[in-house]
Amino acid sequence: MEMLFTSTLTSTPKNTSTPTPTLPSLEFSIPSPTATTTTESPWRPPAYPVPWAPTSHDHFYFSRPIAAKDVKLPFTNYRYANVFFGDHVHTGMDIPADLRESVLAAGDGKVVWAGYGLYRGGISLDDPYGISVVIKHSFGYQGQPLFTVYAHLDETIVHAGDIVAAGDEIGLVGNTGESTGPHLHFEVRVGENDFFATRNPALWLAPPQGWGVLAGQIMSSGGRLLENESVYIHSRLDVENEDEEDEVWIAKSYTMEGINSDPYYQENFVLSDLPAGYYRVNIPYIWTVFTKVIEIRPGEVTYITFEGWKGINVTEPPKPEILFAPAP
Structure with missing residues (x-):
């Protein structure tokens, strides 16, 4: 279990002095990512070198705070x-x-x-x-x-x-x-x-080498962000093939009060540490389960949107000047 904070909390006291006006830029050295792992492996490969930024919008600047060779995913x-x-x-x-x-x-x-x-x-x-x-x-x-x-x-x-x-x-x-x-x-x-x-x-945490990240927006048919909705990611692509093992990951969309999306991705869900490969995404919505096969690319963010009856799409994040308004 984790810290029990409610949405009515007041701002925490500041513990640092005013930051300096400029901060040094990070130098990037990015090798070509390769997919070398499968969903069956209990071993976690080493993370990409930091800072890792496969696109100009990414910021995998941090290394893992717990050193482990086995898979230690967030709860x-x-x-x-x-x-x-x-x-x-x-x-x-x-x-x-x-x-x-x-x-x-x-x-x-x-x-x-x-x-x-x-x-x-x-x-x-x-x-x-x-x-x-x-x-x-x-x-x-x-x-x-x-x-x-x-x-x-x-x-x-x-x-x-x-x-x-x-x-x-x-x-x-x-x-x-x-x-x-x-x-x-x-x-x-x-x-x-x-x-x-x-x-x-x-x-922000560099993914393990050969693994990637899934992010996106879960919305109603009218384009309203939905809170606390489940997204199911299956390793088995053919739902009828019961002989194939089906590993399942579950992500939930954000509860937005007091929470901040990334200015570029504007996401309301993220699932990290997925071995590169193809997956079947299921999203329940009003007595219907929408399905889409997606590809997780090594070292990258795969972005999807779900918009109610319009279903699931692999796409680019929305343009900031249209949908994103920075906090005052």
Whole structure:
């Protein structure tokens, strides 16, 4: 389980000073991706080198905060913008991990928070984040600073003010704060170190090599974004072939209050860490199940839209100047 926050929460106290006006650009070195894994493999290949940006719109800038060779996908019900226990909205992703497993910095930067009290401010032992670390990174995105949050730790290895590099140990997995078992709660914040400045980490963490990401919009027939709708991704393309194993992934569309979509993708669902290949997507809508075969490309984002009775389409994200209005 994860932090229990309601949609009526007020803005969290700022823990950092005013960011510097300019941030250095990242240098990209991108090898040609190859698909080398299958859905049957329990082994997770190493991630693409960071920063990874197969298109000018992508920003897979961060390495994995938990080092593991086996597949450690985010908990299905605790992905970004999902709702659990009523109206509690999730502002990051939960990564399964063993108690006191090493937590690693996702990128170079400076520690700006270490300890209790990230949400409420001060030394608050009942803070829902528990023991946490925040890093302000030495690089930004489109002129905005980037922060990553590591919560529910058992203890921190670093202190505020420390300079860290990607892959440095910064803490140990724990169960502090509002949590029902050991795991890492990981957030990406853009622009400021604030509870309401989060983005979906699945669009910022470099995918494993040969794997990709599915993102898109789930809408009504009239084009209204639908909340908390299920998207089923099947490895079996032929629904009638019962001899073929069918592995199923489930994603849910965002609950949008207090949640931020990517300015380019304008997504309301994301499913990361899919081995490259073909999949059958099923989306139930008013007593009908719509189906589409899609291709997940290695190291890339596959984008789909569902618009009610118009069905599922593989397409490009909507043009920002038409559908996207940045927050004031």
